[in-house]
């Protein structure tokens with residue numbers, strides 16, 4: 015990168031910091047690749063030489079063919095540890111393998127295809143939408159929805175943020191503490207230990223609250239696994255439903271006999287991985303739907319083949335246009351738009367070197383690599399001249415492999431992909447059954463991303479919906 019400050023690379027650091035705060039960071043990343051006419055280049059970050067790549071060959075090497083040469087970035091791990099401890103998202107090597115094997119059985123189709131988990135919470139969301147077509151920030155509601163569904167699936171008891179007057183002040187406080195903590199973890203992951211050293215009582219208090227809240231559920235599940243007397247009996251009474259028949263992620267973990275701290279850490283890791291991401295996907299989808307009546311109409315026509323019936327898993331999967339729409343949102347607005355790894359030993363990446371950029375490049379032990387999915391998903395040489403257009407129909411013809419990675423790939427591919435796509439699809443179907451038209455708030459500027467640890471819409475998704 016042609017730095018103005020060739021010693022520390024401060025020019026780029028300052029520019030990135032500014033863009034992260036005001037939006038436009040992702041498009042600037044893409045622009046840099048085009049300006050340099052290269053899909054892999056190095057930059058300086060405080061004297062450190064960092065590799066950037068948007069090349070499918072290199073990303074495939076990092077994530078799959080040379081998987082063991084790379085690990086998660088130490089800065090990210092350091093930011094996550096105080097809250098999330100040692101879980102699937104924050105570990106590498108044998109520790110990670112253990113987590114992955116522990117959690118995998120909970121993500122088989124029979125568990126993630128249980129649509130009852132979503133129904134009640136989506137009806138709470140629908141109740142929060144004004145019936146007179148006035149504007150609502152649906153992104154905020156989606157973040158509440160995914161907190162409610164994820165806590166239901168993981169703990170067996172929802173935080174019920176969407177339910178007014180619900181005797182669950184603790185759930186609401188948990189959601190608030192969790193949102194604050196993830197915001198700070200996001201800042202630390204981006205800026206490093208400088209931020210971690212600043213004393214922040216709200217941050218430490220919030221972590222404490224989150225841990226206590228989760229430990230309460232963990233204790234119940236461990237008792238249940240040991241003594242067989244059920245938390246579910248109480249919860250079924252409280253919820254007015256037969257919750258003992260439902261799959262509870264936490265109870266399955268407790269049955270494996272791992273210790274309570276491990277269960278707590280894994281639950282928080284999965285909550286983190288699954289909550290903001292699915293809310294982001296739904297938010298970008300509705301942002302687009304409000305601006306593309308052609309897509310909205312086509313999608314609604316497909317949804318209304320069900321009338322007002324609840325869809326089952328097979329019906330969801332058969333809705334082609336809906337699945338194409340989600341694929342296209344994940345292409346243009348990937349919720350994890352960029353990611354990073356560090357080399358654990360001296361190694362190479364297959365392309366980017368030599369005068370024509372086709373030779374391998376050296377990667378030194380410890381060297382950081384940023385890989386940019388957002389840029390890769392928008393490359394015209396990979397997706398055609400219309401790469402920047404939102405066109406669900408393109409998925410009728412294309413089957414990209416390493417050029418399309420919204421859920422990552424290789425051994426660390428997203429374990430919750432099915433859960434996310436099912437929840438997003440189910441939510442879209444129920445909303446389009448309930449509302450026949452959608453409009454954006456007038457006078458809004460162009461779309462810019464809000465980058466915390468994942469991406470969402472800066473300023474919210476402000477729309478008006480007309481009941482069917």
Ligand code: HEM
Nearest residue numbers: 287288291292295349350420421422426428429430433434
């Ligand atoms: C639109 C929604 C989602 C997107 C875009 C997404 C994307 C991703 C990506 C890119 C990764 C790789 C991160 C990395 O290795 O650096 C990942 C990992 C992971 N995701 Fe998802 N995810 C989504 C939803 C979910 C859901 C709903 C769950 C769980 C209920 C989940 C659970 C996980 C877990 C546990 C990992 C770590 C896997 C490992 O390291 O072995 N995700 N996800």
